[in-house]
Amino acid sequence: xxxxxxxxxxxxxxxxxxxxxxxxxxxxxxxxxxxxxxxxxxxxxxxxxxxxxxxxxxxxxxxxxxxxxxxxxxxxxxxxxxxxxxxxxxxxxxxxxxxxxxxxxxxxxxxxxxxxxxxxxxxxxxxxxxxxxxxxxxxxxxxxxxxxxxxxxxxxxxxxxxxxxxxxxxxxxxxxxxxxxxxxxxxxxxxxxxxxxxxxxxxxxxxxxxxxxxxxxxxxxxxxxxxxxxxxxxxxxxxxxxxxxxxxxxxxxxxxxxxxxxxxxxxxxxxxxxxxxxxxxxxxxxxxxxxxxxxxxxxxxxxxxxxxxxxxxxxxx
Numbered sequence: 001x002x003x004x005x006x007x008x009x010x011x012x013x014x015x016x017x018x019x020x021x022x023x024x025x026x027x028x029x030x031x032x033x034x035x036x037x038x039x040x041x042x043x044x045x046x047x048x049x050x051x052x053x054x055x056x057x058x059x060x061x062x063x064x065x066x067x068x069x070x071x072x073x074x075x076x077x078x079x080x081x082x083x084x085x086x087x088x089x090x091x092x093x094x095x096x097x098x099x100x101x102x103x104x105x106x107x108x109x110x111x112x113x114x115x116x117x118x119x120x121x122x123x124x125x126x127x128x129x130x131x132x133x134x135x136x137x138x139x140x141x142x143x144x145x146x147x148x149x150x151x152x153x154x155x156x157x158x159x160x161x162x163x164x165x166x167x168x169x170x171x172x173x174x175x176x177x178x179x180x181x182x183x184x185x186x187x188x189x190x191x192x193x194x195x196x197x198x199x200x201x202x203x204x205x206x207x208x209x210x211x212x213x214x215x216x217x218x219x220x221x222x223x224x225x226x227x228x229x230x231x232x233x234x235x236x237x238x239x240x241x242x243x244x245x246x247x248x249x250x251x252x253x254x255x256x257x258x259x260x261x262x263x264x265x266x267x268x269x270x271x272x273x274x275x276x277x278x279x280x281x282x283x284x285x286x287x288x289x290x291x292x293x294x295x296x297x298x299x300x301x302x303x304x305x306x307x308x309x310x311x312x313x314x315x316x317x
Contacts, residue, residue, distance in 0.1 A: 224305055
């Protein structure tokens with residue numbers, strides 16, 4: 001009968017092993033979340049708010065929250081909130097499967113019409129292939145070179161952003177040659193510039209808009225903005241900042257005049273804004289809304305813009 005206590009003892013020991021092994025397995029899983037979280041947090045440290053005391057406190061808090069998670073999905077949701085803290089609303093942590101890095105084959109094209117010498121161009125958001133970007137720019141470029149155009153209305157109210165390589169060449173003929181704006185880091189050091197040359201825009205060593213009609217169009221430009229105007233559309237707005245030939249009307253923009261950088265961590269994409277936009281005026285814009293020169297509600301903004309064009313001689317009386 002003596003073997004029975006031995007068997008029971010083994011069963012008890014086995015049970016104890018299971019009891020203590022379960023927390024150990026969970027710690028191992030949590031540990032993997034910690035490593036994932038720390039890798040993402042190190043990327044977020046470069047964000048435009050990454051040198052603030054608020055971020056330092058938030059970083060510690062989000063790291064602790066990640067440590068309590070048991071899945072990548074839960075950890076990523078917490079880290080997404082951390083991204084907003086470090087880099088503002090242009091920053092995020094999303095699954096690679098979200099398609100954030102994909103380039104659509106086709107994009108929506110601008111709508112243009114001319115009435116009484118005033119060309120109105122509605123610039124929609126855009127993200128597609130380089131050939132589609134060239135087509136986007138051509139649509140506006142061709143219209144503004146039309147005979148008899150004496151003033152331009154650029155409607156950015158529904159433009160949530162996308163590609164500056166489509167939007168800036170579209171309006172380059174309306175801008176003076178030279179650097180239109182710079183992307184500066186949180187220390188104010190310029191990291192990149194957008195430069196206008198004729199009807200082309202230069203960025204990161206590349207030229208965009210080479211197939212467009214060249215030559216400047218010297219007419220007044222009225223820009224209309226609203227709370228949906230963001231990102232690349234705000235870059236269009238800021239390209240005209242400080243010019244005597246331009247004025248803006250409507251409501252403040254969304255506030256996405258920042259430059260995000262993208263990195264892939266496992267099956268997630270980490271986007272964090274590392275730069276703000278410095279206009280030719282020397283003003284620096286980030287994740288605060290940009291107010292127009294003339295505040296107007298959506299119903300009266302276009303009328304206000306056209307009244308301003310009249311004051312600038314378009315159409316001629």
